Amino acid sequence: MSSRIFHIAANTFREAVRDRVLYNLIAFALLLTGAAILVGQISIQIERLVVINLGLTAVALFGVVIAIFIGIGLVSKEIEKRTLYTVLSRPVARWEFIAGKFVGLSGTLVVNASCMAVGVFAALLYVSRQLHGSDAWVLVAIYFIVLQFLITTALALFFSSFSSPLLSAVFTFCLFVAGSFAEDLRGFVGLSHGLQHWMAVIAVYAIPNFSALNIINQVAHGNGVSGQLVFWNTAYALVYIVAVLSGAIVIFEYRNLK
Amino acid sequence: MQTSKLLNVLACHLPAETFVTLPPYSVARYNFSVPAIEILGLEKVYHVGFWRKRPKRALHPLSFVVEQGEIFGFLGPNGAGKTTTLKMLMGLVFPTGGSAKILGMDLDDPRMKAQIGFLPEQPYFYDYLTAHELLRYYGQLSGVNSKQLTARVDTVLEHVGLKDSAGVQLRKFSKGMLQRAGIAQAILHDPKVVFLDEPMSGLDPMGRREVRVLIEQLKNEGKTVFFSTHILSDAEALCDRVAILNQGMLRGVGAVEELTAGLRGQVEIVWAGTSVPPSLRSAACRIAGDTVRAVVPSDQQDNVIETLRREKLRLISVTPVRVSLEDYFMAQLSPDQPSAAAANGKAAQ
Amino acid sequence: MRRRRTIRIAAALLILSCAGSVFLLRLVDRLRENATLEETIYISSPRLLKHLSLGYEGLLADVYWTRAVQYFGEQHHNDSGEYKLLWPLLNITTQLDPHLVPAYEFGAAFLASRPPLGAGLPEQAIELVEYGIRNNPDDWHLYYDLGFVYYDLKDYAKASDAFERGSHVPNAHPFLRIMAAQTAQHGGETRTAQMLWTSVYETTHDPQIRDNAKSHLVSLTADLQCEELEQIVAAYRQRTGRNPSSFADLVRAGMLRGIPVDPTGTQYRLDDDGHVFVSQPADFPYSEKALPSGYVPRRR
Ligand SMILES: Nc1ncnc2c1ncn2[C@@H]1O[C@H](COP(=O)(O)OP(=O)(O)O)[C@@H](O)[C@H]1O
Ligand SMILES: [Mg+2]
Numbered sequence: 084m085s086s087r088i089f090h091i092a093a094n095t096f097r098e099a100v101r102d103r104v105l106y107n108l109i110a111f112a113l114l115l116t117g118a119a120i121l122v123g124q125i126s127i128q129i130e131r132l133v134v135i136n137l138g139l140t141a142v143a144l145f146g147v148v149i150a151i152f153i154g155i156g157l158v159s160k161e162i163e164k165r166t167l168y169t170v171l172s173r174p175v176a177r178w179e180f181i182a183g184k185f186v187g188l189s190g191t192l193v194v195n196a197s198c199m200a201v202g203v204f205a206a207l208l209y210v211s212r213q214l215h216g217s218d219a220w221v222l223v224a225i226y227f228i229v230l231q232f233l234i235t236t237a238l239a240l241f242f243s244s245f246s247s248p249l250l251s252a253v254f255t256f257c258l259f260v261a262g263s264f265a266e267d268l269r270g271f272v273g274l275s276h277g278l279q280h281w282m283a284v285i286a287v288y289a290i291p292n293f294s295a296l297n298i299i300n301q302v303a304h305g306n307g308v309s310g311q312l313v314f315w316n317t318a319y320a321l322v323y324i325v326a327v328l329s330g331a332i333v334i335f336e337y338r339n340l341k
Numbered sequence: 342m343q344t345s346k347l348l349n350v351l352a353c354h355l356p357a358e359t360f361v362t363l364p365p366y367s368v369a370r371y372n373f374s375v376p377a378i379e380i381l382g383l384e385k386v387y388h389v390g391f392w393r394k395r396p397k398r399a400l401h402p403l404s405f406v407v408e409q410g411e412i413f414g415f416l417g418p419n420g421a422g423k424t425t426t427l428k429m430l431m432g433l434v435f436p437t438g439g440s441a442k443i444l445g446m447d448l449d450d451p452r453m454k455a456q457i458g459f460l461p462e463q464p465y466f467y468d469y470l471t472a473h474e475l476l477r478y479y480g481q482l483s484g485v486n487s488k489q490l491t492a493r494v495d496t497v498l499e500h501v502g503l504k505d506s507a508g509v510q511l512r513k514f515s516k517g518m519l520q521r522a523g524i525a526q527a528i529l530h531d532p533k534v535v536f537l538d539e540p541m542s543g544l545d546p547m548g549r550r551e552v553r554v555l556i557e558q559l560k561n562e563g564k565t566v567f568f569s570t571h572i573l574s575d576a577e578a579l580c581d582r583v584a585i586l587n588q589g590m591l592r593g594v595g596a597v598e599e600l601t602a603g604l605r606g607q608v609e610i611v612w613a614g615t616s617v618p619p620s621l622r623s624a625a626c627r628i629a630g631d632t633v634r635a636v637v638p639s640d641q642q643d644n645v646i647e648t649l650r651r652e653k654l655r656l657i658s659v660t661p662v663r664v665s666l667e668d669y670f671m672a673q674l675s676p677d678q679p680s681a682a683a684a685n686g687k688a689a690q
Numbered sequence: 691m692r693r694r695r696t697i698r699i700a701a702a703l704l705i706l707s708c709a710g711s712v713f714l715l716r717l718v719d720r721l722r723e724n725a726t727l728e729e730t731i732y733i734s735s736p737r738l739l740k741h742l743s744l745g746y747e748g749l750l751a752d753v754y755w756t757r758a759v760q761y762f763g764e765q766h767h768n769d770s771g772e773y774k775l776l777w778p779l780l781n782i783t784t785q786l787d788p789h790l791v792p793a794y795e796f797g798a799a800f801l802a803s804r805p806p807l808g809a810g811l812p813e814q815a816i817e818l819v820e821y822g823i824r825n826n827p828d829d830w831h832l833y834y835d836l837g838f839v840y841y842d843l844k845d846y847a848k849a850s851d852a853f854e855r856g857s858h859v860p861n862a863h864p865f866l867r868i869m870a871a872q873t874a875q876h877g878g879e880t881r882t883a884q885m886l887w888t889s890v891y892e893t894t895h896d897p898q899i900r901d902n903a904k905s906h907l908v909s910l911t912a913d914l915q916c917e918e919l920e921q922i923v924a925a926y927r928q929r930t931g932r933n934p935s936s937f938a939d940l941v942r943a944g945m946l947r948g949i950p951v952d953p954t955g956t957q958y959r960l961d962d963d964g965h966v967f968v969s970q971p972a973d974f975p976y977s978e979k980a981l982p983s984g985y986v987p988r989r990r
Binding site: 086087090091094097098101102164165166167168169170171172173174175176337339340 | 387428431432433434435449451452454455457458459461464465466467469470474478479481482483484523526536
Binding site: 266292311318326330 | 700703704711712714753
């Protein structure tokens with residue numbers, strides 16, 4: 084990794100921290116504490132289920148919102164406010180800028196998710212007084228959620244490399260939702276025919292496959308996934324990110340900064 | 342040789358109404374092998390509109406050369422295409438045609454980019470950083486040795502007068518302070534060529550003077566300074582040479598004296614009282630309060646003074662008319678008017 | 691120039707990684723076949739799901755409905771003969787959107803049938819359709835579907851009753867009244883079954899239900915033809931005192947004009963006991979009489 088990518092990444096992380104992005108952790112902590120206290124009172128059997136489900140869903144939603152909103156700010160804001168001028172007039176290639184931004188935001192999201200993971204385990208410990216072996220799967224679920232964040236960040240970067248911040252946010256959010264139903268969409272497409280079918284197939288394969296990265300429900304019931312799935316999901320996420328980032332780089336290399 | 346070839350091209354590109362002959366500047370004056378900036382037929386057409394894009398020409402093919410060690414003024418009114426040219430040189434927008442080299446290297450060459458500094462128009466920086474952090478970050482991006490970085494940042498901040506605000510976040514900076522921070526980041530990594538887009542705009546007179554001093558210091562350090570401005574008096578005092586741009590077209594390149602040579606050779610004579618001797622009625626006279634001002638060609642200066650003495654009028658001052666670039670510029674904007682007449686008219690007011 | 695090179699490398703990476711991601715996506719899909727569907731097992735309360743859908747339960751119902759149709763289609767295609775998720779999927783679908791009438795029709799057709807052909811859950815099928823009727827009392831299709839479930843269970847009285855109830859709904863199809871009478875009087879007869887399945891075949895919009903009706907009709911026709919042929923065999927036995935060794939014997943005796951073929955155009959076969967049956971029993975999944983003796987439907 085070139086030192087420039089590292090410096091851009093570090094600066095991005097610093098920006099996120101100074102923009103009080105990590106304050107979301109307070110909201111998250113409050114939510115989990117409230118939930119833990121509540122389920123502790125009402126349910127005997129399902130408290131772990133509720134804590135894992137609620138906790139992991141909150142991790143995913145908080146993270147995605149952050150991924151989208153800072154992710155968009157990454158490029159769009161820098162073009163809009165022209166802070167990019169003084170960066171790109173230095174020995175920094177445009178692709179290095181994209182890569183640095185991606186690494187920086189990914190770091191922010193990983194730190195954020197790690198804090199939330201600690202919160203989830205604390206709540207689990209509180210409601211059931213002990214941790215089970217199967218709780219290790221919660222870590223895998225969080226790992227998959229982080230993979231979703233990284234893909235979402237790459238998409239946010241991609242869209243903001245050519246469209247306005249608002250549109251980028253909308254596009255990215257739509258793809259996140261579509262990605263969560265990716266498997267169903269592939270099912271829908273299987274029912275169509277003709278030219279339409281092929282166009283739909285291409286579109287559907289371009290959507291990120293978040294269905295396979297969402298194992299919250301399974302994990303909440305104490306079931307795990309195969310090591311193979313973890314490996315291939317990781318490979319898929321990495322390759323998908325490379326695809327999206329190279330697309331962003333191609334577009335960004337051609338872009339005239341206004 | 343490269344430069345002489347370029348001059349030929351240059352001549353072809355100059356619009357017909359340019360009456361200034363190209364200055365015979367000598368490469369030998371500065372003993373550098375490559376020019377700081379060579380621009381060859383650089384042009385830019387923007388496409389505007391959301392759906393059906395209409396072409397909008399921002400810059401006609403532009404060619405000129407800036408030698409190392411020069412202070413070069415890039416002049417023109419708002420919308421002339423100055424920023425567009427600078428952005429193309431910085432690789433921020435891509436030219437529709439033509440090419441350019443800085444220090445003999447391509448515009449996307451990182452080795453070249455490590456040796457230039459750029460102050461954008463109305464700069465804006467990461468406002469969550471302090472001035473010190475901002476400069477450190479930029480220094481890292483420019484590849485400044487990390488051991489020397491802190492010392493270098495302190496020196497530069499002191500140089501632009503931001504030493505006391507080094508630890509203040511940029512969101513609390515005034516416009517003048519931002520401009521200083523902008524200059525600081527442009528010279529931070531000790532670049533050979535410094536590009537400044539409207540460095541004095543938005544500054545108070547004190548600030549403008551400081552920027553002028555700074556540019557002169559840069560020249561004394563052997564750097565090349567290329568700056569754009571729409572305020573001609575800024576350029577007049579500073580520049581070795583200027584290029585004048587209007588509506589995307591180059592209207593002239595040369596030293597300030599050379600460009601304004603055709604407008605020189607007049608004196609302004611001021612005397613007390615309100616009466617104008619009959620022999621001077623033909624000259625352009627203006628009565629202001631209890632003094633009269635007249636502008637006459639310098640070869641008539643002695644005659645006029647003699648006349649005043651004869652009429653017992655008290656002479657107050659005789660000054661050569663300092664022709665400003667502004668006059669030259671006005672003449673350029675209305676090419677069908679003889680430039681001398683334009684200058685005359687202005688001076689006579 | 692450097693920039694050109696960057697663009698070329700990025701474009702090459704883009705193409706490679708696009709292809710790679712599609713490949714990996716398919717690999718992951720294969721690795722977790724039906725995994726998303728399996729999750730429906732964990733949904734203990736469709737009501738909770740309804741609250742969690744934040745008011746978009748209609749959309750979610752559509753998602754589950756598609757999952758149900760697809761799940762059935764895939765299992766059917768794979769000949770797996772196992773449909774354990776069909777009931778939860780349809781239950782969730784209709785809990786989310788009680789007015790999704792096609793889901794009831796689908797459930798009636800495939801929940802009740804015996805295992806290789808459906809889920810073999812007639813009670814759930816009846817519960818589902820009754821729930822549908824409670825929520826859509828003015829839709830005659832649901833009574834029709836309910837009648838069918840009972841008919842399949844050979845409970846002709848209840849079937850007739852369901853058709854009868856449906857015939858009173860405004861705008862009900864006139865044949866409901868006829869069906870009510872027919873099932874009441876001639877419930878067990880093949881002709882009745884033929885009439886009912888023809889009506890399904892002609893009225894349904896669902897291709898899977900139509901195919902299903904067609905299988906029924908083909909099987910019924912084969913059953914009818916075998917019945918006729920066995921009567922001829924019986925007549926031959928009366929005349930000669932022994933069973934014909936082949937259809938050729940019957941032709942020679944002038945009792946058949948040629949070797950008989952089933953509705954798919956394949957020749958019928960005859961065993962030593964004088965039993966007539968189809969050569970390809972798998973094509974006649976609902977047949978009760980035209981199968982070889984001792985034939986057990988394939989099941990995985
Ligand atoms: N991004 C852009 N899209 C379309 N037109 C532009 C763009 N940037 C500048 N222009 C046009 O190009 C011309 C030159 O602008 P500019 O280079 O900013 O002038 P200057 O810096 O000399 O004031 C102007 O007419 C301006 O409207
Ligand atoms: Mg400008």
